[in-house]
Amino acid sequence: MATFRLYTLFFLCSVFFFSLQSHSEEDTPITRFQRYLRINTAHPNPNYTAPISFLVDQARSLGLTTRTIEFVKGKPLLILTWLGSNPKLPSILFNSHLDSVPAEADKWLHPPFSAHRTDDGRIYARGAQDDKCIGVQYLEAIKNLKSRGFSPLRNVHVSYVPEEEIGGFDGMEMFAVSSEFKELNVGFTIDEGQASRGDEYRVFYGERTPWSLDIRAEGIPGHGAKLYDNGATENLMKSVELIAKFRETQFDMVKAGKAAYSEIISINPVYLKAGTPSTNGFVMNMQPSVAEAGYDIRLPPMADPDVFKKRIDEEWAPSIRNMSYSILERGKLKDHLGRLIMTSIDDSNPWWSIFKQAVEATGGKLAKPEILASTTDARYIRTLGVPVLGFSPMINTPILVHDHNEFLKDTVFMKGIEVYESIINALSSFEGGSDQVN
Ligand SMILES: [Zn+2]
Numbered sequence: 001m002a003t004f005r006l007y008t009l010f011f012l013c014s015v016f017f018f019s020l021q022s023h024s025e026e027d028t029p030i031t032r033f034q035r036y037l038r039i040n041t042a043h044p045n046p047n048y049t050a051p052i053s054f055l056v057d058q059a060r061s062l063g064l065t066t067r068t069i070e071f072v073k074g075k076p077l078l079i080l081t082w083l084g085s086n087p088k089l090p091s092i093l094f095n096s097h098l099d100s101v102p103a104e105a106d107k108w109l110h111p112p113f114s115a116h117r118t119d120d121g122r123i124y125a126r127g128a129q130d131d132k133c134i135g136v137q138y139l140e141a142i143k144n145l146k147s148r149g150f151s152p153l154r155n156v157h158v159s160y161v162p163e164e165e166i167g168g169f170d171g172m173e174m175f176a177v178s179s180e181f182k183e184l185n186v187g188f189t190i191d192e193g194q195a196s197r198g199d200e201y202r203v204f205y206g207e208r209t210p211w212s213l214d215i216r217a218e219g220i221p222g223h224g225a226k227l228y229d230n231g232a233t234e235n236l237m238k239s240v241e242l243i244a245k246f247r248e249t250q251f252d253m254v255k256a257g258k259a260a261y262s263e264i265i266s267i268n269p270v271y272l273k274a275g276t277p278s279t280n281g282f283v284m285n286m287q288p289s290v291a292e293a294g295y296d297i298r299l300p301p302m303a304d305p306d307v308f309k310k311r312i313d314e315e316w317a318p319s320i321r322n323m324s325y326s327i328l329e330r331g332k333l334k335d336h337l338g339r340l341i342m343t344s345i346d347d348s349n350p351w352w353s354i355f356k357q358a359v360e361a362t363g364g365k366l367a368k369p370e371i372l373a374s375t376t377d378a379r380y381i382r383t384l385g386v387p388v389l390g391f392s393p394m395i396n397t398p399i400l401v402h403d404h405n406e407f408l409k410d411t412v413f414m415k416g417i418e419v420y421e422s423i424i425n426a427l428s429s430f431e432g433g434s435d436q437v438n
């Protein structure tokens with residue numbers, strides 16, 4: 001009994017001490033970032049309720065309007081709005097995703113959902129770079145702008161979407177084509193980007209599109225000892241060689257430094273299938289009648305899909321060599337008006353110049369704009385003809401997306417808030433321009 005009482009006393013004391021400690025934790029941009037990071041939104045079971053209630057609380061304290069939409073049950077998305085003085089002008093949208101990839105906790109220096117901050121300011125957490133940093137920075141920037149009495153001309157929307165890490169099919173893909181999205185009248189969007197190891201910010205104006213290609217050759221079967229023309233494997237191997245040559249010319253451009261990895265067409269064999277393998281030392285004396293190969297293709301946005309298909313049709317799988325093919329297009333390369341899906345990064349796009357100047361006004365420098373090698377939700381918005389830049393203000397930072405020990409330094413996080421203040425200020429004050437400039 002006495003032991004029990006002692007334990008109870010000890011327990012109560014620790015609860016009291018702990019609550020004192022958590023009460024004394026300051027409420028700063030960094031601690032708010034840590035609180036957001038501690039919510040486990042990793043797949044396969046992301047918690048979407050907790051981050052939304054956290055963000056709604058923050059948004060309400062800033063006087064932003066909030067709206068939650070569920071296109072698929074249990075997969076909500078949140079839209080925050082800061083009304084501009086001329087809400088008829090096309091709005092600015094700042095997007096981030098709520099979910100993250102899983103983390104192998106035993107491979108981390110600090111638990112991935114602890115948001116532990118080291119003495120030198122590194123904040124360790126899954127999502128620290130991808131992309132919970134920007135989700136909080138948007139709000140902190142708005143908070144600072146409000147406290148300085150700034151008010152936007154255009155509406156500023158901030159969206160938090162689910163399921164990006166598993167393709168965005170139940171998130172941004174549905175949102176982008178919804179009436180709710182249309183109502184926002186978005187003229188320009190900023191979505192996530194990636195960290196930069198150097199001291200120039202990276203910015204992305206397009207993404208590569210994945211395709212799967214299956215080619216198939218048919219021919220008459222024959223005895224293993226017979227020599228004859230137009231066999232299935234012979235015809236397939238001709239194509240395999242041609243494709244390998246094309247792959248080499250693309251890869252050579254990267255090796256020679258003439259193109260970035262994400263600017264070339266990559267085509268890699270993923271399977272080869274033909275014939276019947278030998279069993280127990282018994283050789284199948286038969287040349288097969290069908291031979292197949294499969295390829296993973298990544299097309300940069302400047303690649304013309306029609307030219308590429310013509311190459312497959314005429315060189316890689318021509319009917320003249322008894323070949324056929326099928327393509328699974330896992331994304332579009334042209335929008336409904338037939339335009340290539342990438343955002344202009346020249347004077348034809350006024351948003352680009354405003355964005356660039358706003359970053360430079362904070363003492364920052366932009367690196368040469370890039371195509372992202374992977375895909376993000378930005379593609380769904382670009383497909384609508386709305387210009388999108390991928391940007392996460394992280395310089396002098398190792399790229400740790402989806403890696404162990406993902407972290408962001410507190411100073412980099414704080415500088416990012418200042419950069420967004422400048423960006424939100426400039427973009428939302430923009431008076432001119434046509435409605436939808438791509
Ligand atoms: Zn991401």
